[in-house]
Amino acid sequence: MATYSPPRSETPNPHVAVLPSPGMGHIIPLWNLANRLATDHGCHVSYLNITAEASPAQIQLLSSPNLPPTLHVIDIPPAKEPTQLPDDTLAFTRLCHIVDDNLRELKSILLDLGKPKALVIDIFCTQAFEVCKELSIPVYTFYTASAALFAFSLYLPVMDHEIECEFVDLPEPVRVPGCSPIRTEDLIVQVKNRKIEEYKWFLLHSTRLPMAAGMLLNTWKEFEPITLKAIKENPFYHQIPAPLSYPIGPLIKETEPITQSGADCLAWLDNQPPESVVFVALGSGGSLTAAQLTEVAWGLELSGQRFIWVIRAPNDVDPTAAFFNVGDKTNNPKTFLPEGFLERTKEVGHLLSSWAPQCEVLRHQSTGAFWSHCGWNSTLESMTYGVPMIAWPLYAEQRMNASVLAEDVGVAVKPAVNPEKGVVSREEIKRVVTTIIKSEKGKDMRRKARELSESAATALSRSENGSSYESLVRVVQEWKGN
Incomplete structure (x- = not known):
């Protein structure tokens, strides 16, 4: 000690x-x-x-x-x-x-x-x-x-x-x-x-x-x-x-150490239009199944929207698989992303392995939406900086948070799961990403998020x-x- x-x-x-x-x-x-x-x-x-x-x-x-x-x-x-x-x-x-x-x-x-x-x-x-x-x-x-x-x-x-x-x-x-x-x-x-x-x-x-x-x-x-x-x-x-x-x-x-990968991410953000980027980060411990990760990749690509994706290797058994090894940077996205995804999206996407300077990304003027697992810390950070959310709960109380944010507070959109396949389809992902960045509904969510940001301050x-x-x-x- x-x-x-x-x-x-x-x-x-x-x-x-x-x-x-x-x-x-x-x-x-x-x-x-x-x-x-x-x-x-x-x-x-x-x-x-x-x-x-x-x-x-x-x-x-x-x-x-x-x-x-x-x-x-x-x-x-x-x-x-x-x-x-x-x-x-x-x-x-x-x-x-x-x-x-x-x-x-x-x-x-x-x-x-x-x-x-x-x-x-x-x-x-x-x-x-x-x-x-x-x-x-x-x-x-x-x-x-x-x-x-x-x-x-x-x-x-x-x-x-x-x-x-x-x-x-x-x-x-x-x-x-x-x-x-x-x-x-x-x-x-x-x-x-x-x-x-x-x-x-x-x-x-x-x-x-x-x-x-x-x-x-x-x-x-x-x-x-x-x-x-x-x-x-x-x-x-x-x-x-x-x-x-x-x-x-x-x-x-309020502050966090910025690694080289984090600095590269923020530099990439500096070159994007205001409120144009979807930030995809599923918390400190969240993992997707291989099938769902593939749908996410295709959905982002089909949407044509700019994105930052904090990516981890998929896990078909446990959505909390990264809970005790967060920060481990041994992921190699080429081994689990669709073939050619990195090349096809290199002009609109930026990938990080496992961890990102989340608050710095959320407060950046180019960030337009936060695709989040709806953990409470991430929810508070998103509201503090006035960023609307794509609600993607994985475990713990996150489904409860997601419903409150979407239905009671009005600052989030929840993708619908395909009941036959048990995943959110690439078409649904394209829809929600486009909705939150480009639609009037997305603008209304952004306005409500900014009001909460002001009340938080x-x-x-x-x-x-x-x-x-x-x-x-x-x-x-x-x-x-x-």
Whole structure:
């Protein structure tokens, strides 16, 4: 473990520890929070890094030499006797076991740090509650998904107790108190089969949510007004009782290291017309089947639209295949793309292997649409920069996010799956790409995305006493009071 001398107890600035679970979708938002606490709110922050099975992207992110002076990365070494899991263990179950194995020394780590004023955990690190109760350290949870999924998670123990059948077999949508109904086909993947270990882990973490001293939500009131109002006012959440919620988002990456391939990508963008490029990137862990990847390639080519494609080798078994090796650049697109695709599209397309400077691409004036898996981090980044989306959910809660973005918020288009082939056809891909770049509907989505971008900037503004900025101020004041 990296050595670090914690600040003296008499300092007016609180020392807090931040603990993410593995996976870039969790590491990045808690890293953003840690940086914000250190730079804007005067906190001393110890970022606890689980190093077991760390991906190349994780190592690169957390080894940045340009950290704020009050932010320190504390490496948690791999467990000496990790749980032996079968090779076909699903990603979420594997993640939960890694956390379970590697938090055995959490008590000694927190004592070595001088007992921080608070510990901020990821939603899948709830093992920390027992440890921190013993040490009298308050635990705050940073919910890295939507407020809508947070509300569903609070309701899940009730569903588990009252409903006997599988949730996917319910005749009507799930009606979370005060929130928009959720179609059963849009439920988070981890609750679609109540007999498997993934469900048991998700239920366990959900039942522990009320143990938090406070809940930090990576959203803002203009983006999820109905859900945030429900959590605040609906009697159900008072009865649980739900922890006090603090919408502090959207917290996204403000800077990131630019590799040579990233620099080449941005240089290519500089030479494209405004709002003409479709950015195709399916998150830190997403993979397509070979058949679907082929359809995507043909659809992009048939559309004739400019594109950037962050491409990975296909996987016919697991859409989360890249979850633990994101940043691996061993892909060779020539081995899995249609023959001649690279040559035929060289004037309108640009390919990157595995990883891209996503925020830099999204904020670029040439980017006209974001073809995304609808993970929450990517969704927040797209809305922050006012870019409409092609919604392409793969796993976790992404189907739920996609439906909300397309149907409730009106900033995304969802391609239709061909029921006979089980894939989105090249003709459908051509249609949605053309729609979002060239049609009046696409212009309307872009207008709505820009309105959300403006509201996000206001929410985070210190000079305008933005709602999200003030929420985080209140949390820091609580830590100072402790």
